[in-house]
Amino acid sequence: xxxxxxxxxxxxxxxxxxxxxxxxxxxxxxxxxxxxxxxxxxxxxxxxxxxxxxxxxxxxxxxxxxxxxxxxxxxxxxxxxxxxxxxxxxxxxxxxxxxxxxxxxxxxxxxxxxxxxxxxxxxxxxxxxxxxxxxxxxxxxxxxxxxxxxxxxxxxxxxxxxxxxxxxxxxxxxxxxxxxxxxxxxxxxxxxxxxxxxxxxxxxxxxxxxxxxxxxxxxxxxxxxxxxxxxxxxxxxxxxxxxxxxxxxxxxxxxxxxxxxxxxxxxxxxxxxxxxxxxxxxxxxxxxxxxxxxxxxxxxxxxxxxxxxxxxxxxxxxxxxxxxxxxxxxxxxxxxxxxxxxxxxxxxxxxxxxxxxxxxxxxxxxxxxxxxxxxxxxxxxxxxxxxxxxxxxxxxxxxxxxxxxxxxxxxxxxxxxxxxxxxxxxxxxxxxxxxxxxxxxxxxxxxxxxxxxxxxxxxxxxxxxxxxxxx
Ligand code: NAD
Numbered sequence: 001x002x003x004x005x006x007x008x009x010x011x012x013x014x015x016x017x018x019x020x021x022x023x024x025x026x027x028x029x030x031x032x033x034x035x036x037x038x039x040x041x042x043x044x045x046x047x048x049x050x051x052x053x054x055x056x057x058x059x060x061x062x063x064x065x066x067x068x069x070x071x072x073x074x075x076x077x078x079x080x081x082x083x084x085x086x087x088x089x090x091x092x093x094x095x096x097x098x099x100x101x102x103x104x105x106x107x108x109x110x111x112x113x114x115x116x117x118x119x120x121x122x123x124x125x126x127x128x129x130x131x132x133x134x135x136x137x138x139x140x141x142x143x144x145x146x147x148x149x150x151x152x153x154x155x156x157x158x159x160x161x162x163x164x165x166x167x168x169x170x171x172x173x174x175x176x177x178x179x180x181x182x183x184x185x186x187x188x189x190x191x192x193x194x195x196x197x198x199x200x201x202x203x204x205x206x207x208x209x210x211x212x213x214x215x216x217x218x219x220x221x222x223x224x225x226x227x228x229x230x231x232x233x234x235x236x237x238x239x240x241x242x243x244x245x246x247x248x249x250x251x252x253x254x255x256x257x258x259x260x261x262x263x264x265x266x267x268x269x270x271x272x273x274x275x276x277x278x279x280x281x282x283x284x285x286x287x288x289x290x291x292x293x294x295x296x297x298x299x300x301x302x303x304x305x306x307x308x309x310x311x312x313x314x315x316x317x318x319x320x321x322x323x324x325x326x327x328x329x330x331x332x333x334x335x336x337x338x339x340x341x342x343x344x345x346x347x348x349x350x351x352x353x354x355x356x357x358x359x360x361x362x363x364x365x366x367x368x369x370x371x372x373x374x375x376x377x378x379x380x381x382x383x384x385x386x387x388x389x390x391x392x393x394x395x396x397x398x399x400x401x402x403x404x405x406x407x408x409x410x411x412x413x414x415x416x417x418x419x420x421x422x423x424x425x426x427x428x429x430x431x432x433x434x435x436x437x438x439x440x441x442x443x444x445x446x447x448x449x450x451x452x453x454x455x456x457x458x459x460x461x462x463x464x465x466x467x468x469x470x471x
Contacts, residue, residue: 008141017045019313062197121282363411
């Protein structure tokens with residue numbers, strides 16, 4: 001994949017999500033003539049229209065509702081909240097409108113041409129777009145494929161509005177009395193948290209022995225404990241072997257080991273992963289190779305097997321995270337503009353926006369163990385954080401995964417309120433090759449949760465103040 005560099009005059013970006021729209025904007029800023037093709041009127045993709053943003057708006061409300069209850073422990077009684085689902089939905093949609101509408105203005109101001117329609121390759125040199133007005137063929141020198149992904153489906157489920165994917169659940173059709181979440185991953189736990197706060201009795205069925213497989217168990221434990229109190233049930237190592245619509249309900253047969261039993265729910269959310277949107281794109285006609293999972297193969301500059309086509313975001317493979325998509329888009333655009341650039345991220349932070357949040361960056365303890373890599377791990381429990389005490393949220397934990405010889409920070413993991421914001425410091429530490437000593441000597445503001453990063457680092461050098469250093 002070492003085709004000679006060329007500088008395209010005209011770039012077509014297919015898909016306006018967190019890979020596509022930043023790519024289009026960046027390319028326009030670099031002087032390219034850019035056409036951005038998407039099915040939606042405004043940029044944003046799944047993340048802004050039907051994913052990260054609306055779910056975070058609802059999680060914010062869920063947090064308020066939980067806090068209203070928790071205030072009782074601090075001596076404040078509030079009347080039980082009354083839910084106006086129409087207004088909640090309208091507010092959530094207004095958040096999305098403001099954000100995507102603003103991006104639409106930025107797109108116009110940059111002179112990015114916009115075509116609303118579905119693009120596909122009809123050979124190595126031809127891109128066709130089906131629009132409401134008819135078919136168009138584009139002139140292009142370079143293309144970026146950023147078509148994203150969609151929720152995975154499970155075979156054998158009834159076609160019913162009661163069986164929802166994340167898009168359906170974010171529409172908030174109602175607050176079901178009893179809801180089943182299939183899949184205890186990012187989406188299942190985030191949206192399960194929302195529906196539980198709104199008043200649903202939420203049950204989670206997860207095929208593996210633990211929630212959030214892949215995340216370190218000590219980070220998942222405080223979340224699992226809190227969810228056990230907020231959800232009706234969490235069934236691990238369990239699968240749905242049959243599902244059928246029965247009147248106004250969905251009846252499922254669950255299997256755990258050799259046992260099966262039936263349960264009935266008003267709605268079901270299926271959140272068992274995402275699949276790349278590669279169908280009907282004409283990838284094979286254009287000579288663009290995909291891998292076994294259907295993601296487009298890219299090199300370290302995000303160029304595909306076609307010398308004038310790049311790919312970024314979910315369609316270019318895991319992790320399917322918006323910030324990874326945006327970072328890849330920048331590399332792709334700079335590469336096509338002839339700049340020296342390469343994808344060499346040491347840390348792509350992951351955040352699960354539950355309550356508490358879980359966040360990690362770089363090497364996890366689980367991955368180190370799997371790969372037999374020796375590491376030193378230091379953990380700072382939030383019971384020793386003054387700020388966590390004032391928030392009445394001491395269940396958190398901050399840990400550093402260090403190189404045992406140099407003390408270099410290889411990974412950071414945090415569980416606790418605000419972990420998603422705090423992980424950025426960890427990602428920076430890993431990217432710049434900081435050591436635990438660097439973190440320990442950086443003065444962190446008091447009293448903040450960010451001090452837990454510094455205090456974990458102090459543990460590594462035996463200087464900890466608020467916990468006893470281990471011998
Ligand atoms: P996921 O991969 O996070 O979790 C899916 C879960 O479903 C896993 O725990 C898996 O073991 C389980 N599972 C699979 N098949 C099952 C079955 N038949 N029965 C029971 N359990 C089953 O997937 P997701 O939650 O759908 O999210 C998809 C992707 O979207 C994520 O991997 C992530 O890349 C992205 N996402 C990210 C965020 C975020 O950054 N906060 C939020 C939402 C989604």
